[in-house]
Amino acid sequence: MTEPVVRRRSGIRGNEATAGWLFVAPAVLILGLFLVLPIGMALWVSVSGWNGQGSPFAPGVPFVGAQNYADLFLAEGLTRENFMISIRNNLYYVAVAVPAQTLLALALALVVNQRFLKGTSFFRTAFYFPSVTSSVAISVVFLFLFANSGAVNALLAMVGISGPAWFADPRGLLHLVLDGLGLVDVDNPPAALTGGGPFGLSWWEWLAGPSVAMSTIIMLVVWTTSGTFMLIFLAALQDVPVQVEEASLIDGANAWQRLRHVTLPMLKPALFLVITLGLIGTWQVFDQIYVMSQGKPANTTLTPAYLSYRTAFTDFEYGVGAAISFVLFLIIVVMTLVQRWVMRDRDEVRPRRRWWPRRGSTS
Amino acid sequence: MTAPGRPARRGGFRTLLGTFLGYAVLVFFALVFLYPFVIQTANSFKTEADAAAHPLSPVPDPFTTAAFTKIFDSTAFPLWIGNSTLVTLLITVGRVFLDSLAGYALARLSFRGRGAVTAMIVAVMAVPGVVLLIPKFLVLNQLGIYNTYTALVLPLLVDAAGVFIMRQFFLSVPTSLEEAARMDGAGVFRTYWSIILPMARPALITLTILSFQASWNEFPHTVVAVQSPQLFTLPRGIANLVSGSLGAGTQYPLKLGAALLATIPVAIIFVIFQRYFVRGAAEGASKE
Numbered sequence: 001m002t003e004p005v006v007r008r009r010s011g012i013r014g015n016e017a018t019a020g021w022l023f024v025a026p027a028v029l030i031l032g033l034f035l036v037l038p039i040g041m042a043l044w045v046s047v048s049g050w051n052g053q054g055s056p057f058a059p060g061v062p063f064v065g066a067q068n069y070a071d072l073f074l075a076e077g078l079t080r081e082n083f084m085i086s087i088r089n090n091l092y093y094v095a096v097a098v099p100a101q102t103l104l105a106l107a108l109a110l111v112v113n114q115r116f117l118k119g120t121s122f123f124r125t126a127f128y129f130p131s132v133t134s135s136v137a138i139s140v141v142f143l144f145l146f147a148n149s150g151a152v153n154a155l156l157a158m159v160g161i162s163g164p165a166w167f168a169d170p171r172g173l174l175h176l177v178l179d180g181l182g183l184v185d186v187d188n189p190p191a192a193l194t195g196g197g198p199f200g201l202s203w204w205e206w207l208a209g210p211s212v213a214m215s216t217i218i219m220l221v222v223w224t225t226s227g228t229f230m231l232i233f234l235a236a237l238q239d240v241p242v243q244v245e246e247a248s249l250i251d252g253a254n255a256w257q258r259l260r261h262v263t264l265p266m267l268k269p270a271l272f273l274v275i276t277l278g279l280i281g282t283w284q285v286f287d288q289i290y291v292m293s294q295g296k297p298a299n300t301t302l303t304p305a306y307l308s309y310r311t312a313f314t315d316f317e318y319g320v321g322a323a324i325s326f327v328l329f330l331i332i333v334v335m336t337l338v339q340r341w342v343m344r345d346r347d348e349v350r351p352r353r354r355w356w357p358r359r360g361s362t363s
Numbered sequence: 364m365t366a367p368g369r370p371a372r373r374g375g376f377r378t379l380l381g382t383f384l385g386y387a388v389l390v391f392f393a394l395v396f397l398y399p400f401v402i403q404t405a406n407s408f409k410t411e412a413d414a415a416a417h418p419l420s421p422v423p424d425p426f427t428t429a430a431f432t433k434i435f436d437s438t439a440f441p442l443w444i445g446n447s448t449l450v451t452l453l454i455t456v457g458r459v460f461l462d463s464l465a466g467y468a469l470a471r472l473s474f475r476g477r478g479a480v481t482a483m484i485v486a487v488m489a490v491p492g493v494v495l496l497i498p499k500f501l502v503l504n505q506l507g508i509y510n511t512y513t514a515l516v517l518p519l520l521v522d523a524a525g526v527f528i529m530r531q532f533f534l535s536v537p538t539s540l541e542e543a544a545r546m547d548g549a550g551v552f553r554t555y556w557s558i559i560l561p562m563a564r565p566a567l568i569t570l571t572i573l574s575f576q577a578s579w580n581e582f583p584h585t586v587v588a589v590q591s592p593q594l595f596t597l598p599r600g601i602a603n604l605v606s607g608s609l610g611a612g613t614q615y616p617l618k619l620g621a622a623l624l625a626t627i628p629v630a631i632i633f634v635i636f637q638r639y640f641v642r643g644a645a646e647g648a649s650k651e
Binding site: 015016017018019020021023024026027028030031032033034035036037038039041042045055056057107108111112114116117120123124125126127128129130132133134135136137138139140141142143144145147149150151154155223227231280283284286287290291294305308309312313318321322325326328329332336 | 378381382385386388389392393395396397399400402403406414415416417418419461462464465467468469472473474475476477480483484487489490491492493494495496497498499500501502504505517518520521523526550551552555576579580582583586587597598599601602605606615618619621622623625626629630633637640641
């Protein structure tokens with residue numbers, strides 16, 4: 001990272017210092033003004049009772065301390081209920097989407113990387129294409145695919161299944177599975193579970209699983225992200241030396257043994273990277289919710305990101321909205337740190353240094 | 364253990380089976396990833412009744428361009444295209460110029476505070492975008508530029524990831540040429556403009572394409588930057604069309620057509636420059 005600094009004449013050096021600052025000034029100004037400063041402003045708003053009228057820094061705006069945060073975690077009421085529902089929804093969303101997109105991306109990369117298959121570059125492009133399209137446009141397509149008279153239900157009808165009304169169905173998948181196994185009755189849930197639970201949400205509600213409506217958004221996100229993650233795995237696979245693979249062939253290892261003991265260990269850094277990016281991305285889902293469901297039905301597609309937006313811009317409770325943003329920020333930071341920590345421990349093969357960073361975009 | 368290069372694996376039934384299974388998987392997933400676009404295109408040329416009755420069919424029957432006529436006649440689609448084009452052009456030009464300028468300074472010029480600026484860029488990259496929605500609104504509101512073209516463009520004129528991309532690129536090219544130019548007495552900006560930038564073409568193309576794609580598709584920023592329909596870009600307009608007055612359940616040919624038109628520019632760029640996309644995504648894996 002450090003380059004050898006050649007001693008130059010002081011005149012050019014002085015010149016360089018001015019030029020250096022002039023060159024970075026626009027970037028520093030814009031990033032500082034629109035990314036760093038706003039975080040400070042939002043921190044103040046999250047401990048204030050600002051309602052959107054006038055400036056949040058006007059003298060009349062009350063300081064409410066940790067009240068907005070307490071409303072999210074401690075105080076009984078609609079605010080906490082909605083927030084906890086959004087956390088539950090997002091937890092299930094992460095728990096399904098991250099493993100699904102990681103496994104699908106890995107599987108696709110392994111197949112595309114096979115040397116005995118021709119024309120794989122076409123398929124690589126095809127799998128990646130959904131990732132570059134607009135999240136809004138894709139959401140419209142999925143609204144049609146999963147509509148009551150849409151393509152997915154038409155496909156299901158061909159095999160004799162009558163598909164659900166996807167976007168209107170708030171039933172939790174875990175509830176449905178438990179009901180299907182005969183363990184509980186969805187219409188008459190056991191009193192032991194409905195009686196109480198942490199943070200004002202009953203155990204029964206915590207155990208709902210992602211709703212049918214949420215599952216369509218999960219499918220959409222897995223579909224759009226797998227291509228990008230496949231490329232990360234492919235880049236790592238291309239770093240696996242051919243000799244290693246040949247050596248294992250000579251040793252008589254079968255395909256499964258080679259995958260398990262040769263390829264996968266070398267993919268570990270890429271695997272952790274994909275999981276980290278997945279965890280960060282899935283806590284930020286916003287566009288798809290805004291276009292497809294707006295939190296409906298029965299709040300089962302509500303996520304913290306969308307809730308913070310709705311609380312601020314529809315309910316004009318900017319303080320609570322900002323507080324939700326900071327809690328979300330904290331969740332993502334913790335996820336990242338945990339991943340980093342796990343990664344440092346197991347990072348046996350360091351990835352080749354690259355000069356392109358992964359773009360930190362919102363899904 | 365066994366003799367080297369066991370021939371049993373090569374040739375014969377197993378390889379044939381492997382090839383067949385490999386292609387079966389590839390073709391199946393190609394359908395999964397591409398057929399939705401076929402359905403989208405086909406249904407945007409259908410009548411509403413046909414789209415509802417035969418959503419899976421790739422052939423419109425009857426074929427009609429009614430949806431597209433309606434998109435241009437009875438929605439603000441032309442306005443959204445205009446806004447999107449303007450905003451995308453400004454942001455892309457701004458990012459390519461300002462990101463490369465800053466990236467060059469951080470890689471090559473020695474000045475006090477360089478380490479701090481680099482650390483800030485890296486820190487900013489790690490901030491999740493969705494968390495910034497309310498904060499961005501607050502600052503735009505405070506500056507009095509909420510609901511203006513300035514609010515749509517200015518905050519996105521620089522992106523930290525782009526600065527970082529350019530810095531890493533400039534760190535990787537040899538210094539001999541620019542040193543020679545500087546010895547000859549060329550100023551810092553002149554050296555940058557006529558020696559460095561031409562060398563940086565591959566990185567600049569990648570940056571241009573990523574900026575174009577990101578700003579053309581940008582949605583959440585527009586939600587907190589503007590509210591007047593006069594300032595809607597394509598994603599914002601389409602989101603409004605879908606969740607707004609035209610309501611759920613109907614008008615699918617129209618909605619799909621609008622989404623299709625919004626996808627086409629990025630699709631064209633993707634097909635032409637796909638290796639740059641692939642590089643941006645895959646080689647971009649590591650921030651370290």
